[in-house]
Amino acid sequence: MTFIVAKWTIDEYHRMIDAGILSDRKVELLKGEIVEMSPEGEPHPYCSDEAGEYLAKLLAERAKIREAKPITLLNDSEPEPDIAIVQRLGREYREHHPYPENIFWLIEYANSSLEKDLEIKSKIYAEAGILEYWVVNLKKLHLVVFREILDGEYATKLTLTAGTIQPLAFPDISVAVEQIINS
Numbered sequence: 001m002t003f004i005v006a007k008w009t010i011d012e013y014h015r016m017i018d019a020g021i022l023s024d025r026k027v028e029l030l031k032g033e034i035v036e037m038s039p040e041g042e043p044h045p046y047c048s049d050e051a052g053e054y055l056a057k058l059l060a061e062r063a064k065i066r067e068a069k070p071i072t073l074l075n076d077s078e079p080e081p082d083i084a085i086v087q088r089l090g091r092e093y094r095e096h097h098p099y100p101e102n103i104f105w106l107i108e109y110a111n112s113s114l115e116k117d118l119e120i121k122s123k124i125y126a127e128a129g130i131l132e133y134w135v136v137n138l139k140k141l142h143l144v145v146f147r148e149i150l151d152g153e154y155a156t157k158l159t160l161t162a163g164t165i166q167p168l169a170f171p172d173i174s175v176a177v178e179q180i181i182n183s
Contacts, residue, residue, distance in 0.1 A: 005033060007031075007032030007033065007076065008029060008032050008033070008034060008076070009032070009076055010029065010072060010076055010077075010078055013029045013034065013078060016034075022034070026039075028070070028077075028078060028079045028080050029076065029077055029078040029079070030077050030079060030120065030121070030124060031075055031076055031077055031124060032076040032077075035116075037080070037113075038111075038112045038113040038116075039112075041111055041112075041138075043109075043111065043138050043182075044082075044109050044111060044138060046182070047109055047136065047138065047181070047182040048067060048068075048082040048083055048107070048109045049067070050179075050182050051083060051107065051136075051179060051180045051182065052065050052067045052083050054176075054179045054180075055083065055085060055175070058173060058175065059085065059170065059173065061088070062088075062170065063085050063086065063087065063088065063104055063169075063170075064085075064086050064087065064088045064089075065083060065084075065085060066083070066084040066086055066098070067082065067083055067084075068080055068081075068082060069084065069097070070097045071084055071086075071097050071098045071099075071100075071103060071106075072096060072097040072098070072099055073099075073100060073124065073125075073127075073128035074099075074100070074128060075124060075127050075128055077124050077128065078097065079121060079124065081106040081107065081108055082107055082108050082109045083106070083107040084098060084103060084106050084107075085103070085104040085105050085106070085107075085167070085169070086098040086102050086103050086104060087102045087103075087104070089102060100128045100129045100130055101129075103130055104131075104132070104167065104168075104169035104170070105130070105131065105132035105133065105134065105167055105168070105169060106125060106130055106132075106133050106134070107133075107134045107135075107136065107180070108121060108133075108134070108135050108136070109135075109136045109138055110135055110136065110137060110138060111138040111139060114135075114137060114139070117135045118135055118144065121133075122135075122146050122153075122154055123152070123153060125146075126146070126149045126152055126153045126154045127152045127153075129149065131147070131149065131168050131169070132145070132146065132147050132167060132168045132169070133145075133146040133147075133154065134146070134180070136180060136181050141161065141181050142159050142160060142161045142181065143159070143160045143161070143165075143177050143180055143181050144157060144158070144159050144160075145157070145158040145159075145160065145165065147168060160177045161177065161181070162177055162178060163176075163177055164176055164177065165177060
């Protein structure tokens with residue numbers, strides 16, 4: 001038997017949100033499908049919050065750190081990454097969530113959502129043109145860095161447990177891996 005999945009546009013998704021249809025659900029839109037978000041254990045919010053504070057201090061006025069807020073992608077996706085490092089556009093974000101051209105890089109913290117973050121979201125973000133994407137594996141306490149988009153996928157994947165990394169958007173900044181994974 002073949003199943004046909006109903007796909008939703010970003011506008012339809014926003015209308016559902018405005019109508020309160022999704023108000024009691026923790027969901028995100030991924031390639032036109034409304035997907036339940038995994039519940040967060042204690043390490044997840046702790047680590048992402050600490051990393052968000054660290055990055056805000058490190059980047060100061062050069063970028064805005066948005067935690068667990070939607071971003072809008074052209075492939076009918078509106079995910080809510082744990083941390084989005086975006087341009088400081090001020091009131092413009094009252095009118096729209098950050099678009100790919102506003103995003104410097106994204107970070108996801110993963111425990112139960114590890115496969116979704118490494119496989120599905122990495123493809124969605126690469127397809128949308130997000131130049132850099134980091135996934136923190138909370139089980140193994142390491143950072144997976146995706147870079148260099150080739151044919152709609154990331155061509156480079158690095159795994160780090162210590163040291164520093166320079167984000168592509170800010171090559172003059174050194175980010176301590178330990179501060180991101182909070183080991």
